[in-house]
Amino acid sequence: MSAPARSFPSLSHKRFFPPLRAAADLLLIAVIVISLNISAGIFFRGARIDLTERNLYSLAEGAKRLISQMERKITIRLFFSKRLAASYPALFAQGERVADLLRQMAALSDGKIALEIIDPEPFSAEEDRAIAYGVRGIPTREGELLYFGLHGVSAFGGEERIPFFSPMREDYQQYDIARLIEALARPRKEALGLVTSLPFDTGAGGLPAAMEGRAKPFAIYQEMRERFDLTFLEQDFRVVPDRLRVLMVAHPKPLSEATLYAIDQFVMRGGRLLLFLDPWSELSLVSSGGALLRGSRRQSDLKPLLESWGILYSPEEVVADRARAMRVAAGGSARDPLADYVLWLALEGESIGRDAITSQLDRVHLASAGRLRAAPDYQGAVHPLLMSSADSAILPPPASLKSASPRALLESFAPQGERHILAARFSGSFKSAFAKPPPDPAEKPDALAEAPRPDPIARTAEGEIVIFADSDLFDDRFWVAREAFPTGEALRPIADNGKIVMNAIDWLMGSDALIALRARERARRPFLKMEELRQRAEERYRAEERALEKRVAEIEKAISDNAREGEGRLDAGRLDAAAAASDMRAALLKNRRALRDVRGKLRADMENLANRLLFLNIALAPFLVLAAALLLTLWRRRVLTRRRQ
Secondary structure, three states: OOOOOOOOOOOOOOOOHHHHHHHHHHHHHHHHHHHHHHHHHHHOOOOOOOOOOOOOOOOOHHHHHHHHOOOOOEEEEEEEOHHHHOOOHHHHHHHHHHHHHHHHHHHHOOOOEEEEEEOOOOOOHHHHHHHHOOOOEEEOOOOOEEEEEEEEEEOOOOEEEEOOOOHHHHHHHHHHHHHHHHHHHOOOOOEEEEEEOOOOOOOOOHHHHHHOOOOOOOHHHHHHHHHOEEEEOOOOOOOOOOOOOEEEEEOOOOOOHHHHHHHHHHHHOOOEEEEEOOOOOHHHEOOOOOOEOOOOOOOOOOHHHHHHHOEEOOOOOEEEEOOOEEEEEOOOOOOOOEEEEEEEEEEEHHHEOOOOOOOOOOEEEEEOOOOEEEOOOOOEEEEEEEEOOOOEEEEOOHHHOOOOOHHHHHHOOOOOOOOOEEEEEEEEEEEOOOOOOOOOOOOOOOOOOOOOOOOOOOEEEEEEEEEEOOOHHHOHHHOEEEEEEOOEEEEEEOOOHHHHHHHHHHHHHOOOHHHHHHOOOOOOOOOHHHHHHHHHHHHHHHHHHHHHHHHHHHHHHHHHHHHHHHOOOOHHHHHHHHHHHHHHHHHHHHHHHHHHHHHHHHHHHHHHHHHHHHHHHHHHHHHHHHHHHHHHHHHHHHHHHHHHO
């Protein structure tokens, strides 16, 4: 009898093949993924999918429109020390994004943008070119200079540069590049006239700071000077030059009748007016002693013109808003040093209008702002740009208040339930404030001859006026943080004050390309709901806290008075005083304990709120994905079980 044949496990054996098949599947998947990545890097380098809400990593429509409107050919040189930047991952990634952005722009320009990307190695001819073009290097840990800047030149000799792309302005780099291209490509800068009593060119310190070498021009002024042909007009002029398309009047001193007539007729002739008035200028204070900046004023108004144009504004009205109040240092106890200052406003959410000027802005800071209204007989349209919340009230200027301290204003605050316009665009037909030209002033013997004034115009058919009832939005301390950087001082915006001013000028100039870009500069997502809940929690405990603080202060004063009275008494009197003091101290401890409990409850409420929001924003989404995957797995198992049965 022959021996039975030995059987060997085949590849299809159920205990052998599944592990091998799983390993082969994983290997095949790895090969496919690696191949796809290599192929994508070669064949689809420019392809991208941007899933951010505002398409922050794609070329903006404003940039595309700006490039399509270019009138000149330009050359752009990006100097990026790629090898040195490899030691700094964040900077290296930023450099790659800038290079990719420039390639997209050059590809869309139809040959109008010539792009050079240069890697300036130390002690090379390329490094010499970077230095010659004004690009700055920052020292690395090894002592070498790392370059990351941009230089551009137009076919007609115009020259612009970004000395170094600061990581602090990474969210603004597309706008910075587009602004450089726009400056090179346009044949000339648009003319902007400026009438002001504010120290734009010296900063908040004014002339004294300039004389001491501490002058820092307003950040907004620096951008205005780069973008426009800026012309300062003396605050006493008879005619607005014809070459000016837009006139900006910012917190002016009282103007003469002749100057008011010149502004009025500029608007009647179709000129665009950008006006900043203020019922209480925080900027005019330059020292802790309350000294008034020389040449500046606390209040500003153009009453004769505004009344004729149908616009109501009073320098005796300041808008206070509890829901939009800034948190400021207000003294008090070390445990509770901050308070909501209802006169300083952080406007966001529904307080920012959906106009072209304010489209997609996140946050604007104002200080002691006034309100604007349209008169009953106003003929035109009102487009609100900035508004208070309904939790607001109209107060007199701080000088007329009994106390303007943040805590005192908050405690006495009584909302009137009405929203107020803080900035608006007025368009329509405006009536001149003058029936005839004012008489000429007395001739001075040394006065220069002026061109004759044109005939007066009684009404303009279509006019555009943008008015802000605040001028403190120019002050750097309200919207930018100055941070030291190896290549110099870097400005990091913390609010959109600069954006809204430049947007207003560009809109009045008739340009909207850079407005669209500024709207994408920064993707700040404010926690409006959390701020609202915080204010509600504080309001709930504030009354109890104030009562306890008052009681504690009264007991402490009584203890002090009792101690002084007992010093001159006999022993029996001293014993009575000591007993009374002991009772008062016990009451003091009891009230302090109650005060701690109230503040502890407030902190606990805020921590619980923060934890809930943290869970919803971080933990809930992964949990839902995991739950969905688990349900899908259970469903598939159930289906497979049914099929086997």
